[in-house]
Amino acid sequence: MLRGTFTRRGALSAAAGVVGAGVAARLSEAAPPQPHHHQELVASDKEIEIIPGVKYAAWTYNARVPGPTLRAREGDLLRIRFINAGSHPHTIHFHGIHPAVMDGTPGVGEEAGGGLIDVGKEFTYEFEARPFGLHLYHCHALPLAEHIAKGLYGMFVVDPPQGRPPADELVMVQNAFDPNFDEDNEVYAVNTVAFHFMNTPVRVRRNELVRIYLVNIVELDPINSFHVHGNFFHRFPTGTSLEPTEYTDTVIQGQGQRDVLELRFPFTGRYMFHAHKSEFAALGWMGFFEVVE
Numbered sequence: 001m002l003r004g005t006f007t008r009r010g011a012l013s014a015a016a017g018v019v020g021a022g023v024a025a026r027l028s029e030a031a032p033p034q035p036h037h038h039q040e041l042v043a044s045d046k047e048i049e050i051i052p053g054v055k056y057a058a059w060t061y062n063a064r065v066p067g068p069t070l071r072a073r074e075g076d077l078l079r080i081r082f083i084n085a086g087s088h089p090h091t092i093h094f095h096g097i098h099p100a101v102m103d104g105t106p107g108v109g110e111e112a113g114g115g116l117i118d119v120g121k122e123f124t125y126e127f128e129a130r131p132f133g134l135h136l137y138h139c140h141a142l143p144l145a146e147h148i149a150k151g152l153y154g155m156f157v158v159d160p161p162q163g164r165p166p167a168d169e170l171v172m173v174q175n176a177f178d179p180n181f182d183e184d185n186e187v188y189a190v191n192t193v194a195f196h197f198m199n200t201p202v203r204v205r206r207n208e209l210v211r212i213y214l215v216n217i218v219e220l221d222p223i224n225s226f227h228v229h230g231n232f233f234h235r236f237p238t239g240t241s242l243e244p245t246e247y248t249d250t251v252i253q254g255q256g257q258r259d260v261l262e263l264r265f266p267f268t269g270r271y272m273f274h275a276h277k278s279e280f281a282a283l284g285w286m287g288f289f290e291v292v293e
């Protein structure tokens with residue numbers, strides 16, 4: 001069974017008064033990957049709160065944005081039953097290596113039941129998890145920008161066969177919203193809720209290895225970025241190698257790009273993390289780490 005892994009979500013969501021949004025971000029307490037995974041993803045329309053008091057009519061996987069984080073080990077067989085209980089035809093398009101019929105692309109594999117999944121219909125995606133790395137899944141129905149911007153996406157983590165070193169693992173899906181439909185985002189965040197981690201900092205321990213799974217899924221803006229204060233991190237692009245390629249404090253990501261980041265905080269205290277694009281930070285994409293003993 002794949003697990004949604006937002007283990008502290010209940011407490012943090014309640015703190016922010018947020019309903020239906022994926023706020024917290026810990027992966028560490030998830031069940032270890034199993035060789036066979038069965039997961040059900042249900043598309044549905046759902047109103048979510050993107051800032052306390054600001055509602056957004058989202059399209060969701062499993063009534064949340066982002067959808068549940070899927071995790072497997074390289075080579076595991078994934079079986080993902082997709083039920084479209086929404087108001088529009090949708091798909092699940094997984095990044096990774098798989099046969100065409102499992103690609104979740106309209107017009108591809110429809111004779112075998114794949115492709116575009118109509119309202120009230122379902123399809124089971126079945127493929128091996130590979131390559132290891134940090135991937136994503138999202139709806140690929142047209143118009144693509146609308147189906148992504150409405151909230152149909154999530155993170156897909158494939159662990160290397162030998163695993164990664166033990167760490168405090170965090171999921172950060174950089175996303176944004178255009179609640180007034182003017183083709184320009186007004187709200188930016190990681191994991192949907194603007195400014196959430198300003199009010200509820202992400203607590204980590206001094207000197208403990210912290211691993212961040214970072215994805216950019218923002219529509220309407222060509223790039224996004226992640227910057228951390230008072231520290232540097234090792235960057236593993238797409239997570240497909242166990243050797244980092246860069247030691248830095250800022251990464252730039254286009255849409256669909258992702259990185260695994262590893263760092264340790266040598267000092268206690270509060271350290272900001274935010275988009276190094278001032279406009280995005282001012283519109284919600286900023287937060288704090290709180291480093292404790």
Ligand SMILES: [Cu+2]
Binds near residue numbers: 088089091141147
């Ligand atoms: Cu869709």
